[in-house]
Amino acid sequence: xxxxxxxxxxxxxxxxxxxxxxxxxxxxxxxxxxxxxxxxxxxxxxxxxxxxxxxxxxxxxxxxxxxxxxxxxxxxxxxxxxxxxxxxxxxxxxxxxxxxxxxxxxxxxxxxxxxxxxxxxxxxxxxxxxxxxxxxxxxxxxxxxxxxxxxxxxxxxxxxxxxxxxxxxxxxxxxxxxxxxxxxxxxxxxxxxxxxxxxxxxxxxxxxxxxxxxxxxxxxxxxxxxxxx
Amino acid sequence: xxxxxxxxxxxxxxxxxxxxxxxxxxxxxxxxxxxxxxxxxxxxxxxxxxxxxxxxxxxxxxxxxxxxxxxxxxxxxxxxxxxxxxxxxxxxxxxxxxxxxxxxxxxxxxxxxxxxxxxxxxxxxxxxxxxxxxxxxxxxxxxxxxxxxxxxxxxxxxxxxxxxxxxxxxxxxxxxxxxxxxxxxxxxxxxxxxxxxxxxxxxxxxxxxxxxxxxxxxxxxxxxxxxxxxxxxxxxxxxxxxxxxxxxxxxxxxxxxxxxxxxxxxxxxxxxxxxxxxxxxxxxxxxxxxxxxxxxxxxxxxxxxxxxxxxxxxxxxxxxxxxxxxxxxxxxxxxxxxxxxxxxxxxxxxxxxxxxxxxxxxxxxxxxxxxxx
Ligand SMILES: Nc1ncnc2c1ncn2[C@@H]1O[C@H](COP(=O)(O)OP(=O)(O)O)[C@@H](O)[C@H]1O
Ligand SMILES: [Mg+2]
Numbered sequence: 387x388x389x390x391x392x393x394x395x396x397x398x399x400x401x402x403x404x405x406x407x408x409x410x411x412x413x414x415x416x417x418x419x420x421x422x423x424x425x426x427x428x429x430x431x432x433x434x435x436x437x438x439x440x441x442x443x444x445x446x447x448x449x450x451x452x453x454x455x456x457x458x459x460x461x462x463x464x465x466x467x468x469x470x471x472x473x474x475x476x477x478x479x480x481x482x483x484x485x486x487x488x489x490x491x492x493x494x495x496x497x498x499x500x501x502x503x504x505x506x507x508x509x510x511x512x513x514x515x516x517x518x519x520x521x522x523x524x525x526x527x528x529x530x531x532x533x534x535x536x537x538x539x540x541x542x543x544x545x546x547x548x549x550x551x552x553x554x555x556x557x558x559x560x561x562x563x564x565x566x567x568x569x570x571x572x573x574x575x576x577x578x579x580x581x582x583x584x585x586x587x588x589x590x591x592x593x594x595x596x597x598x599x600x601x602x603x604x605x606x607x608x609x610x611x612x613x614x615x
Numbered sequence: 616x617x618x619x620x621x622x623x624x625x626x627x628x629x630x631x632x633x634x635x636x637x638x639x640x641x642x643x644x645x646x647x648x649x650x651x652x653x654x655x656x657x658x659x660x661x662x663x664x665x666x667x668x669x670x671x672x673x674x675x676x677x678x679x680x681x682x683x684x685x686x687x688x689x690x691x692x693x694x695x696x697x698x699x700x701x702x703x704x705x706x707x708x709x710x711x712x713x714x715x716x717x718x719x720x721x722x723x724x725x726x727x728x729x730x731x732x733x734x735x736x737x738x739x740x741x742x743x744x745x746x747x748x749x750x751x752x753x754x755x756x757x758x759x760x761x762x763x764x765x766x767x768x769x770x771x772x773x774x775x776x777x778x779x780x781x782x783x784x785x786x787x788x789x790x791x792x793x794x795x796x797x798x799x800x801x802x803x804x805x806x807x808x809x810x811x812x813x814x815x816x817x818x819x820x821x822x823x824x825x826x827x828x829x830x831x832x833x834x835x836x837x838x839x840x841x842x843x844x845x846x847x848x849x850x851x852x853x854x855x856x857x858x859x860x861x862x863x864x865x866x867x868x869x870x871x872x873x874x875x876x877x878x879x880x881x882x883x884x885x886x887x888x889x890x891x892x893x894x895x896x897x898x899x900x901x902x903x904x905x906x907x908x909x910x911x912x913x914x915x916x917x918x919x920x921x922x923x924x925x926x927x928x929x930x931x932x933x934x935x936x937x938x939x940x941x942x943x944x945x946x947x948x949x950x951x952x953x954x955x956x957x958x959x960x961x962x963x964x965x966x967x968x969x970x971x972x973x974x975x976x977x978x979x980x981x982x983x984x985x986x987x988x
Contacts, residue, residue: 435985444897444982466981470899481894481984485624490616495898503617546899554985 391456393550393582394418394441398450400605401436410436411447412605420455420549423576423583425593428602434586435554437602441584442473442552454550470498474543474581476553480535482527488538489514489523495545513541517571533564540571544579551575553585557592569595618904622911625884632880633916639876640920640961641927643869648928648949648957649935650865654858656947658849663946664786665845667734671820673848674813674833677841683709686809687840689801694836695813700829702818705729706810708800712772714793715761718940721792722771724800730816735789740765740780743795750799752780754790756943769793774803791943815842870964873920877913877968885909885976889983896981909973910966917965921958925949928957 394417401411410433418424418441426434439445440452443465452459460468474495482491492510501509514523517537527535536556543551553572557565573595576583585596593599594613601609626633665673674695675684692706708724725731727745735742743750751769753761758781763769767778771793784790801807819825826844833842849855885892892905929949935941 439982439985442897444985445980466896466899466901469897469981470901473899475897475984477894477984481890483621483891483894485628486616486621490621493616494895495900497618497904498899498901506616542898 390419392417393420393422393455395453395456396441396450397452399437399440399447399452400449401433401440401445401447409605411440413450414602414606416600416607418582418584421576421580421582423572423595423597424585425596425599426584426586426602427588427590427593427599430588432602433605434602436605438552438554438584438586441550442475443468467498470495470546472549474546474548474551476536476539476543476551476556478555478558480527480532480539480559482535482538482542484527487524487526488519488530488534488541491527491538492541492545495542499546509545510541513544514538516544517541531564532560533567536560536564536568537571540568540575544575544581548581550582550584553583555586555588557587557589565589565592618908619911619915622908622915625888625908625912626915629884632883636876636880636916637920637923640873640917640964641923643873643876643964644921644924644957644961645927645931647862647866647869647960648925648953649931651862651956652928652932652947652949652953653935653941653945654855654862655950655953656945657858658855659948660786660788660944660946661849661852661855662846664788665849667785667789668731668814668845669734669816670814670845671817672815672826672829672842673845674815674837674840674842675811675848677839683711684811686804686806686811689797689808689810691837691840692810692813695815695833698829698832698836700817700819700825700832701815703730703816705731705814706797707731707812707814708797708804708806708810709812710800710804712793712804714757715763715770717761720757721788721944722800723789723792723794724797724804725794726797729814731814735782735784735794738781738783740778742780742782743799745796745798749774749776749803750779750795751776752782752794753778754792754794754943755781755783756787756790757793760791760939760943772803787946788944812848814845866960869960870967873917873961873964874967877916877965878971879968880916881909881913881969881972882975884912885972888976889979892976892979893981893984896979897984902977905977905979906973909976910969913969913973914962914965917961917963917968918958921961924961925954925957 396416399411399414402409428434440447443459489510492513493506496506514520517540519534519537522530522534557568569592572583575581587593597613599611600607676687689706692704695701696704705726710722711719712722714720742752763778765778769776769778817825817829830842833840895905932947936947
């Protein structure tokens, strides 16, 4: 690990809202190695989602620097291309498009790739197979259980073979059985695809799956605990 | 799945609102189709009448801007006849008049024995002749509308005329008209020795220079008069211009009204889908793809409304053509050109209504997909 360029290097990130009255991030430093599985924990409102938005180039820090494989993060007009190429997102409330089937939802990010519509369709089937949902590919999200929806969302996040998978409380809306299943899936993806994984979570048992747990409070990192891999 | 497919699903997801918008667009486009069909048909009908009469040029008063040119001294025709380019000359007087109790009808007074009559085909009876009697012939449609047969009496401006013949013509406006000799027409309109148009056949009509020379000759020999092609006469006709202006006005209104409907629908839809659009941006969609998706939805709305509007408008034209006001006066047809025009209007209003909502949608912040669950 030593001497390798980190996948992500964040230094002195700050972000405030309401004209500076709410400081969401206060000079946060974080380094993430390629292929690492990190959990970010901390009380509600401590800035976890804000951090994730920056790691995924959804918004830029007010001050501080971010680099990806040693290169600075792209300027705003290149951010969507960067996201399409490198980043996969999983949200707490799944955020699937209600008018599209499971397979079509998985196809959505692939519009930004060079794949033909046939290739998109085939890859969507393959990814649904990967998350164990072959049989639900034609169903709309409203017909799926919460756990199934989140697995579709994970398949969607993998659509463009991201190097970095970001998940914001992915088990927050699931019961413990489905939560365990989703975490198992993350572990499997991490092990099989080598994807760098950052999971924001409240749940201690979820954090237990990670190689490193980063604890945040008031917009800063207060402790980091390495688990033996 | 394609971008158009996604756009289509989004429209389907809000069926009643999409349907209401479609109705609004369809009615706007139907109005365009109906009015433009009438305006273009009106113009084409007169163009056709000039063609079948074999007229190469007409001589009329320079300042004449009325629906029908105002009458002038019939002796002008004698001067025109002496010009070297001229082969044949026919004076005519025409006016919209009340015939029996039908809505106003075109009544033509044509110089007897002139070339104007040659293209007509008698169905029954004979043509009116210069015999001092009040005689009239009716076009096929006019006779049909009035329910008259040869031998009946027809009242033109309350004066009785003997119906001596019924004829057919390749030009619809003539089949819906009444026809008498120029002298009878001059008598009942109180325009003794006057005509309002002189139809001219030239020696060599295919030769552009003949027409140019003829124009110059008329300008020199007859100050205050003008020789133009019958096509130009139709173009300059106040009623044709008015019909065109109205069809334009309806087109502009349709784009504005239909566009406002699309605008309202799409803006509401974008507001409702703020989160959804933020997600598309978060998973890597470029802003221009979001713009394209919203514009596609707007264009699909416009086009679907346009197709319905063309059907409704065509039906409306069919109905209008059977009304007594229009039957036999305007030959309105739903041409391919008109269908393209209407669909163009429909796409234009979709685009007009969709641009702002699309730009608005593309400006949403992708980070809002993460916050405020
Ligand atoms: N768009 C926003 N406008 C105003 N305040 C915000 C916004 N997003 C987040 N915040 C505030 O920033 C702080 C950090 O929020 P967030 O990163 O969502 O925390 P967490 O995900 O750890 O719960 C909170 O105090 C939150 O209220
Ligand atoms: Mg959060």
